[in-house]
Amino acid sequence: MDNYKMVAKTLFGFEEILAKELLQLGAQHVEQGVRMVSFVGDKGFMYKANLALRTALKILKPVKEFRVYNEQSLYKGIQSIDWSDYITVNNSFVIDATVNSERFNHSQFVALKAKDAIVDQFRDNTGKRPDIDKDFPDLRINVHIFDELCTVSLDSSGRSLHHRGYRTATNIAPINEVLAAGMLLLSGWDGHGDFLDPMCGSGTILAEAAMIACNIPANINRKEFAFEKWNDWDNDLFDSITESLLKKVKEFHYTITGYDKAPSAVAKAKDNIKNANLEEYVQIHQENFFDTGKQTQGPLHMVFNPPYGERLDVDLERFYREIGDTFKQGYPNTQAWFITANLEALKYVGLKPSRKIKLFNGKLEARLVKYDIYEGSKRAKFNSSINE
Structure with a gap:
């Protein structure tokens, strides 16, 4: 060929x-x-x-x-x-x-x-x-x-490839599937640990996290591609390529969890995870993140998309302060990443991000930020590593 x-x-x-x-x-x-x-x-x-x-x-x-x-x-x-x-x-x-x-x-x-x-x-x-x-x-x-x-x-694609085919139910401000997958890859998520999206909305980040962890092809649930209407379309070749990709799917031995405080969001997220055939990997619970604490023993990888105040009406100063407080009080030994287009609101988190990556969420300029939350204080963590 x-x-x-x-x-x-x-x-x-x-x-x-x-x-x-x-x-x-x-x-x-x-x-x-x-x-x-x-x-x-x-x-x-x-x-x-x-x-x-x-x-x-x-x-x-x-x-x-x-x-x-x-x-x-x-x-x-x-x-x-x-x-x-x-x-x-x-x-x-x-x-x-x-x-x-x-x-x-x-x-x-x-x-x-x-x-x-x-x-x-x-x-x-x-x-x-x-x-x-x-x-x-x-x-x-x-x-x-x-x-x-x-x-x-x-x-060769037709509709944009962020239309994965699994998301039929969305909430007010859903995140683009390609943006979600890119954020996860930039954060270093590889499936070697427990994962949490504490504000999961319609479940897009959870679905993409599970597909990355299990090496499931991103567009396996998609109904069609534009090349299927081309003169040289080869159905047998396509089937053999699909089969070879599915042979590389791997087992996942950790937890992927989503929280949302809205019952409607939880229902939508569960529907979308079911559509993606990912139910065995993902658990979704109706919880307010600010009332939760870390449930697992090992390191936790967290990626989420909190409200920016663009389409959802929230008190941003209080909301982002609560994010920081919840990190510090409830989530030791966690690598937390989130995206926001409200750069002012980051001041209220009360923690210094260890990384800031410029991205766009639609037309909004945004930052993907990383917070390293240590067991005890950062200094204690640093000292213990010196003494080992």
Whole structure:
């Protein structure tokens, strides 16, 4: 099978962990960019990347690059591709355009011009034209213009890969599945210990934590990928790739626990964990985190997404102070990570974070922060390690 270059799109701040994921999966010529990582692989690897990557939003297969200076050069460049290699007049397509250029400033205009070029090519050659279908197209085309360089790609994923397929019930402010998985990987979560999400909402972080711990492919519950409608779709190859990934699923010998004080959130989280077939790994309880303490003997890994005051109405000063107090009083020997877009609120935690990583939750600039909570004081921990 022929190898070719592909591009995996991701969120800001996840480029390095996505590159690491690709290398572990067996990709060649892995190179990081901004919100993307390029790599080389064959058709089977494209299937594998869509199934297994936790921090990728889309896998694109570039088909042509050319320079664009105006709408005529864009039109000619799109027409220089033989689109009958990918669709017929009886198929439908849609174009997603992203533009970062002084010459072009409207992505919708670029998408419209590209659509005209494809439709005109079919009309000139056959007298008929394929349809546009924004929801369920047979081919999804990505046009990316950066300065004067236009890259035309086939979108092998379809809907963004954060649509894992297990989450049917959500709460007010659900976290994107790719963001949840990336936070977990940045936090060093590898399944070697007990895990807690103390404000679990609809259970996304719990599901992603369990899949990482057991090495379950991220998109195993997804109903479809765009490449299943391509001319060269190979069902047998896809089945064998899926089977080989599932053979690498491993046992998990610790606990993954979620708390939420809202009964509705607990019910939704349980539904989503059931949909993901992860019930044997995840326990969810109706608890107010501020009334709890550490339940396990060994080290605890905690990752969560507390309210920022954006969509949920809370007294932020009191709320974040209670987070810090609960850490100190109830959770010794814990590595606690959480994401917040309210940087002011961090002051009230009353503990100094040992790490701060810039991320975005949707359009909100956020920080993923880490707190190391020791048994007793930090000094006592330091002294005991010296005396050992």
